[in-house]
Amino acid sequence: MGYDYEKWKKRFENRSDITLALTHLTREQLLGDGTKLSSVEVLIKILKEQKIIGSTKTGYIHGKNPAVCFQESPQYGIAQNLIHENQYREELGGKIRYSSNGLIFLKRYVYLRGGRPVIYEKVNNAKKMLPEEEWWRIVSLDLDDKENIVDWTHEREWRVKGDFEFALSAAYVLLGSSKSYKEFIKKADIEILKSIAGITAIAPLAL
Helix, strand or coil: CCHHHHHHHHHHCCCCCCCCCCEEEECCCEEECCCCCCHHHHHHHHHHHHHEECCCCCCCCCCCCCCEEEEECCHHHHHHHHHHHHHHCCCCCCCCCCCCCEEEEEEHHHHHCCEEEEEEHHHHHHHHCCCCHHHHHECCCEECCCCCCCCHHHEEEEECCCEEEHHHHHHHHEEEEHHHHHHHHCCCHHHHHHCEEEEEEEHHCCC
């Protein structure tokens, strides 16, 4: 018998360093009219539209195609990434890249919608290897200069070209604090709460 879906799942279930799921984290968003949405409100907006809008060059996407980004890290790895971002934010430039709120999807679900692991490489090298239509998969990796290290491999990033449309029943909501949980429960439509696959909290892992 071949290596089927159940055997594939068991391989992942017996490992703590890899996961069957992919996580997309949200952050605050400033709308064109000056309105600021919290990361939870952005999450609810995504759920209402059942779509994550792809990022462009401002989101470090190369080429002409936007893409949606996910992390393949297990939840404790996501928590470690968030702790590091918070502790060293000023040292790393002060930019808030994402919050501890977001969405989780099973890896195969994302794969069947075009999701693939990114290609970590020096950008110019990667562009020589890939057709321009595939440049959305490139993430810079450059360890040459000890004073200017570029390495995002800790995110184990996957991307989907363009926007990512999904069914609510496939979406697990990730919330990073009791405050975020209460905001989500208060502001999310009842149909969203009834339709999503579930809610999980990262707070205990990050404390």
